[in-house]
Amino acid sequence: DAGVIQxxxxxxxxxxxxxxxxxxxxxxxxxxxxxRQTMMRGLELLIYFNNNVPIDDSGMPExxxxxxxxxxxxxxxxxxxSEPRDSAVYFCASSHTPGLAGENTGELFFGEGSxxxxx
Amino acid sequence: QKEVEQNSGxxxxxxxxxxxxxxxxxxxxxxxxxxxxxYSGKSPELIMSIYSNGDKEDGRFTAQLNKASQYxxxxxxxxxxxDSATYLCAVGFYGNNRLAFGKGNQVxxxx
Numbered sequence: 001d002a003g004v005i006q007x008x009x010x011x012x013x014x015x016x017x018x019x020x021x022x023x024x025x026x027x028x029x030x031x032x033x034x035x036r037q038t039m040m041r042g043l044e045l046l047i048y049f050n051n052n053v054p055i056d057d058s059g060m061p062e063x064x065x066x067x068x069x070x071x072x073x074x075x076x077x078x079x080x081x082s083e084p085r086d087s088a089v090y091f092c093a094s095s096h097t098p099g100l101a102g103e104n105t106g107e108l109f110f111g112e113g114s115x116x117x118x119x
Numbered sequence: 120q121k122e123v124e125q126n127s128g129x130x131x132x133x134x135x136x137x138x139x140x141x142x143x144x145x146x147x148x149x150x151x152x153x154x155x156x157x158y159s160g161k162s163p164e165l166i167m168s169i170y171s172n173g174d175k176e177d178g179r180f181t182a183q184l185n186k187a188s189q190y191x192x193x194x195x196x197x198x199x200x201x202d203s204a205t206y207l208c209a210v211g212f213y214g215n216n217r218l219a220f221g222k223g224n225q226v227x228x229x230x
Contacts, residue, residue: 031216042222043163043207056217091162095216107153108218110162 004111006092012117018080021114024073025094034067034077035091082118089113122146123210125221133229138195140224142208152184152191153209163207198228
């Protein structure tokens with residue numbers, strides 16, 4: 001079974017450009033999360049969706065960031081305009097509703113991440 | 120105060136020794152606790168979950184939870200060079216898969 005798929009793996013762009021990161025969650029998972037990881041701040045939750053509906057976007061740093069999930073198999077995180085301080089690794093993760101069939105509650109399956117560098 | 124704190128710096132342990140990692144959390148209502156391992160340049164992967172006070176063992180790993188003191192720990196017995204990684208503590212609630220992560224502790228196992 002394929003894991004969480006993210007693209008691009010690496011993105012180098014100039015300040016002011018629009019950046020779009022993409023994620024395909026594991027089939028059947030109804031939760032999708034976007035995290036950002038930096039050395040200074042660690043792994044921060046930006047936004048998460050349940051059944052394609054945004055539940056909590058309080059971690060989105062500012063209006064330059066937006067996320068969508070048009071269907072159960074695809075999500076995007078967009079930064080417009082990008083700034084050097086947005087440089088980080090962005091992870092997408094998915095999981096299923098906790099407690100189903102006795103599986104581990106809260107196990108997140110992470111994609112390989114998108115490393116963003118804004119010059 | 121951050122939700123999840125992992126304060127100790129990089130941990131170097133000789134091969135075969137026990138590595139001990141600690142984590143504290145601020146929300147007393149937290150109900151689920153996890154340890155993720157992250158190799159350099161890779162994504163986090165779940166290695167342990169614990170929900171009740173006490174110890175939980177899985178192979179060479181033991182997770183310990185003390186809700187009264189709001190801390191969770193991870194012991195790695197018989198440390199191997201392949202255990203060299205960053206270990207992330209994560210805390211969440213039942214019925215809600217939102218997890219708060221600590222910044223992680225780097226473990227280096229010296230052959």
